[in-house]
Amino acid sequence: MASLQGNNKSSEDFVQEFRGQVLNWYDRHARILPWRAVKGQKAQAYHVWLSEIMLQQTTVGAVIPYFTKFIETWPDVQSLADAGREDVMSAWAGLGYYARARNLHECAGIVANDLSGVFPQDQAELKKLPGIGDYTSAAIASIAFDKPAVVVDGNIERVMARFFALRAPLPAAKKQLKELAGALSEDQTSRPGDYAQGLMDLGAGICTVQSPKCGLCPLSGNCQGRAQGIAQELPVRAFKKDKPQKIGFVYWIEDKSGRVLLHRRPSKGMLGGMVGLPTSDWIEGRRKPEHLDVVRNLKLKTMKQNIHHSFTHFDLKLSIQTSIYEGKDVSNDAYFWCHRDKLEDTGFPTLFGKAVKLMA
Secondary structure, three states: OOOOOOOOOOHHHHHHHHHHHHHHHHHHHOOOOOOOOOOOOOOOHHHHHHHHHHHOOOOHHHHHHHHHHHHHHOOOHHHHHHOOHHHHHHHHOOOOOOHHHHHHHHHHHHHHHHOOOOOOOOHHHHOOOOOOOHHHHHHHHHHHHOOOOOOOOHHHHHHHHHHOOOOOOEOOOHHHHHHHHHHOOOOOOOOHHHHHHHHHHHHHHOOOOOOOOHHHOOOHHHOHHHHOOOHHHOOOEOOOOOOOEEEEEEEEEEEOOOEEEEEEOOOOOOOOOOEEOOEOOOEEOOOOOOOOHHHOOOOOEEEEEEEEEEOOOOEEEEEEEEEEEOOOOOOOOOEEEEEHHHHHHOOOOHHHHHHHHHHO
């Protein structure tokens, strides 16, 4: 395993030097982000929690407008808890990974109603809340409450892999990278929240995936990856298998008054709880999907365009099926009508936004 010692320094001296270099750099180059406290002020736990949930598997650039909208709409955890889940899901639309939004709303309810609106400071207690795991609990504890915690996101993994020239491939190397980060976090009497954010910013702005700016890095003097000329190659990633390919139908059913049939998806499953266009099941292989019962008796027309969308674990191609509906009203808890002029206000996931953009 990579050693913490460098240039004949003791482990303690090495850790102090490393942390000092990160903090000094962060004091000069910290990113200005809407959820971060300005220098001299204490971070708001609600802001830290909300941003960290949004940032799971999502870029900072994509999160900023969503975070700003959420804070304007629901400025504290009580107002978010009091909001309707459908409103929260609609506001989340387009950000992806919709289980996060369901957990977000559930967590807000627990904090607001069971914990008097106060987030726990202890990592173990934070992890009992919906949607909060090892990383998120560590980030909240350190950034919001300045508690010692081992915070390791993708940026910090990259910094650790390069600094210690760790050649073991991800994801298998995650445990070892966390151990290295933990060894550098043993003495966190000084600004653990700033240290964690400093490492994140260093990975995001200097130790970047492509073309790392080693000449600007405060850690370059002891970086083993740079010394060995392999920094850009790290971290090594295991070969990814091709994603499964799934197909299905998406339905644009319009009545003579210009209303479009929409579907609120079941709370569990892909895009759970979100509003979208009706679709068939999404299937893998050469079988042809079965049409939905609600459209089975309609005269369907197949559009030339298809909708292509990539999820984390599979790629999807949907064939657009259109029809004019003249039968008995099908409105119920799952299906309802919306005039096409108001579709933009519905808050569709990206997948259905692609179809609406083609059809509306």
